[in-house]
Amino acid sequence: xxxxxxxxxxxxxxxxxxxxxxxxxxxxxxxxxxxxxxxxxxxxxxxxxxxxxxxxxxxxxxxxxxxxxxxxxxxxxxxxxxxxxxxxxxxxxxxxxxxxxxxxxxxxxxxxxxxxxxxxxxxxxxxxxxxxxxxxxxxxxxxxxxxxxxxxxxxxxxxxxxxxxxxxxxxxxxxxxxxxxxxxxxxxxxxxxxxxxxxxxxxxxxxxxxxxxxxxxxxxxxxxxxxxxxxxxxxxxxxxxxxxxxxxxxxxxxxxxxxxxxxxxxxxxxxxxxxxxxxxxxxxxxxxxxxxxxxxxxxxxxxxxxxxxxxxxxxxxxxxxxxxxxxxxxxxxxxxxxxxxxxxxxxxxx
Amino acid sequence: xxxxxxxxxxxxxxxxxxxxxxxxxxxxxxxxxxxxxxxxxxxxxxxxxxxxxxxxxxxxxxxxxxxxxxxxxxxxxxxxxxxxxxxxxxxxxxxxxxxxxxxxxxxxxxxxxxxxxxxxxxxxxxxxxxxxxxxxxxxxxxxxxxxxxxxxxxxxxxxxxxxxxxxxxxxxxxxxxxxxxxxxxxxxxxxxxxxxxxxxxxxxxxxxxxxxxxxxxxxxx
Numbered sequence: 001x002x003x004x005x006x007x008x009x010x011x012x013x014x015x016x017x018x019x020x021x022x023x024x025x026x027x028x029x030x031x032x033x034x035x036x037x038x039x040x041x042x043x044x045x046x047x048x049x050x051x052x053x054x055x056x057x058x059x060x061x062x063x064x065x066x067x068x069x070x071x072x073x074x075x076x077x078x079x080x081x082x083x084x085x086x087x088x089x090x091x092x093x094x095x096x097x098x099x100x101x102x103x104x105x106x107x108x109x110x111x112x113x114x115x116x117x118x119x120x121x122x123x124x125x126x127x128x129x130x131x132x133x134x135x136x137x138x139x140x141x142x143x144x145x146x147x148x149x150x151x152x153x154x155x156x157x158x159x160x161x162x163x164x165x166x167x168x169x170x171x172x173x174x175x176x177x178x179x180x181x182x183x184x185x186x187x188x189x190x191x192x193x194x195x196x197x198x199x200x201x202x203x204x205x206x207x208x209x210x211x212x213x214x215x216x217x218x219x220x221x222x223x224x225x226x227x228x229x230x231x232x233x234x235x236x237x238x239x240x241x242x243x244x245x246x247x248x249x250x251x252x253x254x255x256x257x258x259x260x261x262x263x264x265x266x267x268x269x270x271x272x273x274x275x276x277x278x279x280x281x282x283x284x285x286x287x288x289x290x291x292x293x294x295x296x297x298x299x300x301x302x303x304x305x306x307x308x309x310x311x312x313x314x315x316x317x318x319x320x321x322x323x324x325x326x327x328x329x330x331x332x333x334x335x336x337x338x339x340x341x342x343x344x345x346x347x348x349x350x
Numbered sequence: 351x352x353x354x355x356x357x358x359x360x361x362x363x364x365x366x367x368x369x370x371x372x373x374x375x376x377x378x379x380x381x382x383x384x385x386x387x388x389x390x391x392x393x394x395x396x397x398x399x400x401x402x403x404x405x406x407x408x409x410x411x412x413x414x415x416x417x418x419x420x421x422x423x424x425x426x427x428x429x430x431x432x433x434x435x436x437x438x439x440x441x442x443x444x445x446x447x448x449x450x451x452x453x454x455x456x457x458x459x460x461x462x463x464x465x466x467x468x469x470x471x472x473x474x475x476x477x478x479x480x481x482x483x484x485x486x487x488x489x490x491x492x493x494x495x496x497x498x499x500x501x502x503x504x505x506x507x508x509x510x511x512x513x514x515x516x517x518x519x520x521x522x523x524x525x526x527x528x529x530x531x532x533x534x535x536x537x538x539x540x541x542x543x544x545x546x547x548x549x550x551x552x553x554x555x556x557x558x559x560x561x562x563x564x565x566x567x568x569x570x571x
Contacts, residue, residue: 048468074471087469091487100483101473147474 002183008054012037025183029194032204038187047074080149088128163237232271257340264345274316275337355528366504378455400449408513438515443504451496458492
């Protein structure tokens with residue numbers, strides 16, 4: 001376990017944001033909507049931006065102190081950083097890029113394992129400027145890992161990577177974390193990615209303070225305005241056997257509306273747009289009806305948050321009154337109804 | 351005789367480019383690190399040869415490097431002659447064309463995406479390694495443009511060279527000086543035309559070559 005002591009204030013947009021927290025890592029998910037300052041916060045922790053004031057200590061070593069000024073730049077911190085926007089050097093091949101980041105004491109079996117899991121073996125001789133978005137994302141993630149860091153900071157690391165590889169990448173990071181014992185800070189606006197690594201989150205909802213704690217507790221304490229600021233978003237992956245064939249999610253035909261690109265495979269929709277039903281319903285305008293088992297029910301001030309295990313977790317929000325009327329229970333089979341119009345394609349998935 | 355002048359010109363241009371490239375990178379980099387009054391002063395000093403008449407630059411150089419003063423006498427003692435020597439021609443060309451390389455380097459460094467520098471930080475490498483492996487390759491198109499400009503300016507250098515290195519056939523007489531001498535001499539027009547033709551040929555070749563070199567990194571990017 002690592003200890004990150006933060007007592008800092010920093011500009012995020014036009015507001016001054018303050019954090020005073022002793023964080024024990026493990027893993028900490030940083031969750032919040034786009035523009036809430038997740039990236040700025042991570043860059044400040046990594047050592048790319050100096051905080052306005054305060055102090056920051058990593059396992060007893062001072063990384064920042066306002067007075068007398070102490071500052072350890074990123075290059076001298078044992079940090080692996082995966083930038084949201086890749087930042088691969090255009091004059092390097094993938095191999096040169098990885099060697100530039102590789103820590104000398106990383107043994108070659110671990111290095112090869114990273115390359116293999118992220119599917120980079122066949123890309124080594126390619127120029128980084130010729131990679132597709134998903135490939136570049138994987139190289140960027142590998143760069144952070146081959147640093148063999150004490151603190152791994154991942155900023156939306158799985159955007160643009162297909163579902164199978166996301167699962168493999170999550171497994172890889174978990175195995176490496178067990179072997180190397182690094183602390184992990186993971187920013188994402190997808191709850192499922194964060195929950196793959198742990199239950200502890202820092203909630204950034206655009207206000208001047210962050211909240212820390214167990215995700216379910218935090219979500220359930222969140223007041224309605226904050227939920228509007230920070231809506232719970234579902235992300236599902238669909239597949240298609242061949243070009244022209246219908247697109248399916250867990251063997252169910254997926255109907256798409258105009259907000260989804262016809263050839264997309266990854267879609268997002270809000271938890272509050274999911275309708276739950278005990279039976280499949282004919283003669284209704286909602287065409288997507290995905291069966292699943294209720295795995296969790298969390299009471300919150302604004303209703304109930306339900307997790308539906310349909311091969312992939314689908315979150316649904318229902319009101320207090322609905323739950324009082326229908327009495328959904330954990331383990332029960334239900335259908336998640338999603339309007340085709342509510343599906344938006346996540347178009348940066350390759 | 352004609353080939354000699356051409357060769358001397360090519361030698362001067364090449365040496366001035368080789369001399370100016372590292373100096374230009376160093377001064378350009380220094381300027382990006384400086385702020386306020388210091389930066390303005392150094393910029394003014396570096397850019398001065400661009401606005402001064404070359405003859406005036408040559409005059410200052412002659413004064414500085416004359417064996418009567420300490421720089422010139424020290425260099426003489428070290429057996430490095432400058433005045434009325436090929437070294438002087440190279441020096442004059444380098445000084446006169448120096449603003450061109452500094453301007454190009456500055457352009458490249460100031461337009462360099464700061465996100466690449468942050469990414470180099472994240473790789474944990476030293477600043478020196480980041481400079482040589484990331485910054486220099488990324489600004490190489492600007493270095494290329496600057497080098498071509500220095501080469502071209504040095505190839506055509508006349509005024510400052512004439513004042514500092516003189517016009518000694520076979521020693522310091524470059525192509526432009528040879529053309530001038532040919533025009534001045536009776537019945538020299540035929541020779542002048544020949545030299546002008548050579549100058550045009552070399553200049554056009556240099557443009558074509560630089561275009562090809564310029565395109566290469568872009569084609570692979």
